[in-house]
Amino acid sequence: MSQVPAITLNNGVLMPQLGFGVWQVPDGEATAAVASALDAGYRSIDTAAVYANEKGTGRALAASGLPREELFVTTKLWNSDQGHDSALRAFDRSLAKLRLEYVDLYLIHWPQPRRDAYTDTWRALERIAADGRARAIGVSNFQPAHLRRLTAGAGVVPAVNQIELHPQLAQAGLRSLHAELGIATEAWSPLGQGKGLLDNPVIGKIAARHGRTAAQVVLRWHLQLGNVVIPKSVTPSRIRENIDVFGFELPEEDLAELAALDDGTRLGPDPDAVG
Ligand code: NAD
Numbered sequence: 001m002s003q004v005p006a007i008t009l010n011n012g013v014l015m016p017q018l019g020f021g022v023w024q025v026p027d028g029e030a031t032a033a034v035a036s037a038l039d040a041g042y043r044s045i046d047t048a049a050v051y052a053n054e055k056g057t058g059r060a061l062a063a064s065g066l067p068r069e070e071l072f073v074t075t076k077l078w079n080s081d082q083g084h085d086s087a088l089r090a091f092d093r094s095l096a097k098l099r100l101e102y103v104d105l106y107l108i109h110w111p112q113p114r115r116d117a118y119t120d121t122w123r124a125l126e127r128i129a130a131d132g133r134a135r136a137i138g139v140s141n142f143q144p145a146h147l148r149r150l151t152a153g154a155g156v157v158p159a160v161n162q163i164e165l166h167p168q169l170a171q172a173g174l175r176s177l178h179a180e181l182g183i184a185t186e187a188w189s190p191l192g193q194g195k196g197l198l199d200n201p202v203i204g205k206i207a208a209r210h211g212r213t214a215a216q217v218v219l220r221w222h223l224q225l226g227n228v229v230i231p232k233s234v235t236p237s238r239i240r241e242n243i244d245v246f247g248f249e250l251p252e253e254d255l256a257e258l259a260a261l262d263d264g265t266r267l268g269p270d271p272d273a274v275g
Helices: 028-038 054-064 084-098 118-130 144-152 171-182 200-212 212-227 234-245 252-259
Strands: 006-008 012-017 044-046 073-075 103-108 132-140 160-164 185-186
Touching: 006 044, 006 212, 012 028, 044 084, 044 234, 054 144, 054 185, 073 084, 084 103, 084 118, 103 118, 118 132, 118 144, 118 234, 132 185, 144 171, 160 252, 171 185, 200 252, 212 234
Parallel strands: 044 073, 073 103, 103 132, 132 160, 160 185
Antiparallel strands: 006 012
């Protein structure tokens, strides 16, 4: 079984560098998909209230029989629940659906800068963490200005910023700000949602040289950059393929070829425009 390395978050909590994402997996299918992932050796699962599959995910976690401390469960606060008190209530709902006493990581899903509630929301997450109901708290889709504002206060620095990141959107600016502030970079849509990216001939050539698949090369690129990755698949063979990425290394020349693919392509919305 693959040994997934852990990264140390800024509060000392260990987070597996590779996990399993369940966006767009219907609740009824989430149980089987998460069970496949746990079976393949994944221990970190990334869901969100808005994915509407926290129940199915929780069922798989409970049925696995794995000790709770071996799992790393992330969920996220949806936009309509931003605000101090509504965030506390939303967190309770997520925890109940997941059938957990605590989550490992709780994230604000989008900053919604026009709504301007993320600093109040953050106070609620700080309270959840202080109560021991989230081992770590963080954000998602936060831009530099939002991170600067959040960290200018005296409170807890987010442990993680989960952002769109793949070879066509390498996010050098945010990654260096994260390093400066002590925030771990977590990549969403790490495979570029599997569409054009995995057919890219440059990636195909590198994969052929290593006797690996395009998805494995892209995941290896993330890991060598230091990103946390959460690839998604509902196909058991691909679930296994995506965690089988610890037995090879990309040399500098390959990393340089992959770096040249960064053309700023965004698959998701501009975080400043979601609100
Ligand atoms: P992804 O980049 O992980 O791509 C998933 C798709 O790639 C699959 O649906 C499948 O079509 C294909 N694929 C997967 N493995 C493959 C393989 N080995 N070979 C060929 N094709 C393969 O995309 P994603 O689901 O958008 O992102 C991963 C996770 O990130 C999500 O499930 C979710 O947990 C998280 N996410 C978070 C946000 C956010 O706003 N915070 C947004 C999007 C996704």
